[in-house]
Amino acid sequence: MQLEYFHMIDRIVDLNVDEKRIVVEALVPNASTIFEGHFPGYPLMPGVLLIESMAQASGWLQLGVLKFERMPILAAVKEAKVRGSVFPGDLMSIEATLTHQGSGYAVTEAKIRVGGKLRANSTLTFTQIPFPNADMRGHMDAIAKRVGFPQQAVSP
Amino acid sequence: MSSTFDQVATIIAETCDIPRDTITPDSHAIDDLGIDSLDFLDIAFAIDKQFGIKLPLEKWTQEVNDGKATTEQYFVLKNLCARIDELVAAKGASA
Numbered sequence: 567m568q569l570e571y572f573h574m575i576d577r578i579v580d581l582n583v584d585e586k587r588i589v590v591e592a593l594v595p596n597a598s599t600i601f602e603g604h605f606p607g608y609p610l611m612p613g614v615l616l617i618e619s620m621a622q623a624s625g626w627l628q629l630g631v632l633k634f635e636r637m638p639i640l641a642a643v644k645e646a647k648v649r650g651s652v653f654p655g656d657l658m659s660i661e662a663t664l665t666h667q668g669s670g671y672a673v674t675e676a677k678i679r680v681g682g683k684l685r686a687n688s689t690l691t692f693t694q695i696p697f698p699n700a701d702m703r704g705h706m707d708a709i710a711k712r713v714g715f716p717q718q719a720v721s722p
Numbered sequence: 723m724s725s726t727f728d729q730v731a732t733i734i735a736e737t738c739d740i741p742r743d744t745i746t747p748d749s750h751a752i753d754d755l756g757i758d759s760l761d762f763l764d765i766a767f768a769i770d771k772q773f774g775i776k777l778p779l780e781k782w783t784q785e786v787n788d789g790k791a792t793t794e795q796y797f798v799l800k801n802l803c804a805r806i807d808e809l810v811a812a813k814g815a816s817a
Contacts, residue, residue: 641760641763642760642763642764666767666770666771667776668763668766668767668770668776668777668779669766669776669777669778669779669780669781670779670780670783671763671766671767671779673767691763691764691767693763
């Protein structure tokens with residue numbers, strides 16, 4: 567993870583577009599400027615970044631299901647619960663499932679576990695827009711390569 | 723079983739915290755009830771689930787933007803309910 571750049575996902579562990587489910591991993595860094603303020607002497611992952619991590623996992627799932635034809639944009643956060651703290655050095659396993667694919671929008675359920683224990687969960691709504699420009703598409707392609715997005719999952 | 727309008731009005735009232743008795747078949751979801759696009763996503767989600775359909779929001783929006791349809795055709799509630807009934811009937815016919 568590179569928190570300052572909003573690189574919240576390290577690697578895609580499993581993407582199943584038929585089951586509309588994804589599992590990703592993210593190792594919380596031991597050092598980050600974020601932890602200098604949150605909090606001195608007691609660093610822990612901000613809840614909003616846990617939500618962002620769940621949103622990005624959900625985003626990769628949608629990119630797979632939509633075969634990169636649309637870009638999901640977070641629109642609403644519901645029922646978000648931070649059930650336990652996540653600390654520097656923790657390895658987060660994030661699972662997301664697509665519970666509803668609407669017309670131009672989608673709803674996902676996402677969970678963060680550390681060591682098998684549930685630390686956060688949320689219900690997230692996304693709008694799905696055409697890629698606004700080539701820069702964004704290129705950026706997502708580059709990140710897809712970095713996180714090991716399985717291209718065969720979206721092959722025709 | 724309650725009518726399509728009753729179900730949709732209940733969804734709108736609960737989703738957007740709008741008094742149920744202010745919602746009528748002639749209400750325009752946007753102009754009269756002040757529902758914005760994000761709240762309408764929640765409404766569409768609830769309608770999709772309740773009726774087992776997929777409201778074609780993108781197609782409707784495109785038609786309005788292209789001047790091929792008016793917002794009244796899709797967002798006045800009696801018209802929205804008629805569209806829902808059509809989608810439910812089409813789903814039943816193809817099942």
